[in-house]
Amino acid sequence: xxxxxxxxxxxxxxxxxxxxxxxxxxxxxxxxxxxxxxxxxxxxxxxxxxxxxxxxxxxxxxxxxxxxxxxxxxxxxxxxxxxxxxxxxxxxxxxxxxxxxxxxxxxxxxxxxx
Amino acid sequence: xxxxxxxxxxxxxxxxxxxxxxxxxxxxxxxxxxxxxxxxxxxxxxxxxxxxxxxxxxxxxxxxxxxxxxxxxxxxxxxxxxxxxxxxxxxxxxxxxxxxxxxxxxxxxxxxxxx
Numbered sequence: 367x368x369x370x371x372x373x374x375x376x377x378x379x380x381x382x383x384x385x386x387x388x389x390x391x392x393x394x395x396x397x398x399x400x401x402x403x404x405x406x407x408x409x410x411x412x413x414x415x416x417x418x419x420x421x422x423x424x425x426x427x428x429x430x431x432x433x434x435x436x437x438x439x440x441x442x443x444x445x446x447x448x449x450x451x452x453x454x455x456x457x458x459x460x461x462x463x464x465x466x467x468x469x470x471x472x473x474x475x476x477x478x479x480x
Numbered sequence: 481x482x483x484x485x486x487x488x489x490x491x492x493x494x495x496x497x498x499x500x501x502x503x504x505x506x507x508x509x510x511x512x513x514x515x516x517x518x519x520x521x522x523x524x525x526x527x528x529x530x531x532x533x534x535x536x537x538x539x540x541x542x543x544x545x546x547x548x549x550x551x552x553x554x555x556x557x558x559x560x561x562x563x564x565x566x567x568x569x570x571x572x573x574x575x576x577x578x579x580x581x582x583x584x585x586x587x588x589x590x591x592x593x594x595x
Contacts, residue, residue, distance in 0.1 A: 398581050409572065409586040410523065412481075417581055455522060461580040465528040465536055466511055468584055472522045 368393040370458050372471030380479055385443040387474045389456035392437070396460040399439045400468070401430060405452045414441070446478045482507050482575055484587035492593045493563055500559045501590045503573030508553035511582075513574040514546070517589070523572070529556040563594045 369392040379385045391399075397418035402410035416423045416430045416439065423430050427446075432439040439458075443450055453475050457468040483506040493499050503512065512529040527535040527548055535548035550556040560567050570591050576584035 400583065402586075409588050412583055412585060415583065459580050463580075466576065466578055466580060466582070467513065467525055467528065470523045 368396060368458055368460050368463060368469040370456060370469050370471040372456050372474055374474060375472065376475045376477070378477045378479060379446050381446060381448060383446055385441075385446055385450070385476055385478075387441045387454055387456065387476075388438060389440070389458075389471050390436075390438040391458040391469075393458070393460045393462065394434075394437060395462050396437075396458040398459040399430070399432060400457050400459075401428075401441050402455045402457070403452045404455065404473075410455060443476075446476075448478050448480055451476055451478045481583070481585050482509060484573065484575060484585060486573060486587040486590050488590060489588065490591040490593075492595060495564050495594055497563055498559055498561045499563065499592060500557050501571055501573075501592075503556045503558070503587055505554045505575055509575040510553070510578045511576045511584075512550060512556045513576070513584075514548060514556070514558045515572045515574060515586075517570045517572060519569075526558070526571075529558075560592065563592075565594045568592055568594045 372389045400415035403413045404410040427444045429442045453473045456471040485504045487502045514526045515523045525538050526541045527537040529548050529550040531550045547559045570589045572589045573587040576582045
């Protein structure tokens with residue numbers, strides 16, 4: 367089945383700097399890659415996603431890039447703010463996966479220092 | 481996106497007892513999932529709740545321990561049976577569609593502590 371690895375596990379950045387989180391996946395058939403943000407004590411919230419027919423997608427200060435050949439995708443947060451502090455999870459879904467399930471990475475704890 | 485609610489939001493239970501968690505969605509959804517999230521960890525899929533049939537369990541999870549019901553397209557329950565302290569975790573329901581491109585959303589979670 368699909369396997370998703372996420373790096374780094376923790377990331378500390380200065381306010382205003384950029385943050386980059388990287389994920390690799392194993393199933394070349396995977397075609398949907400969402401990113402979730404989970405603040406302390408809250409539910410995971412979908413912040414951006416990308417399909418396999420797109421190489422990059424942006425939404426204000428966040429962007430996701432996908433390299434299908436290398437089987438990796440990344441989340442980029444620019445001009446980080448304290449409210450960006452949270453745990454971020456990447457995920458991948460393959461149309462071959464039974465039950466349309468997502469496979470999650472291990473998470474990245476991002477701390478934005480004011 | 482669908483509005484998802486869970487009950488209870490938290491509970492403290494004694495070992496050996498069972499707890500049933502409810503998940504209610506404000507619109508009909510095709511796919512409903514139950515996840516477990518242990519402290520500081522990622523999201524682990526327990527099972528997919530199938531409407532009108534038995535749930536599909538992931539490796540390491542069994543029906544006797546985590547019985548699931550899904551009587552219709554807006555509601556599901558997860559029971560954690562014969563609890564032990566190792567079952568202390570956050571349990572989340574999640575909803576989505578049948579297409580591999582469909583977005584998936586999470587409920588607020590149920591924080592369970594087993595003493």
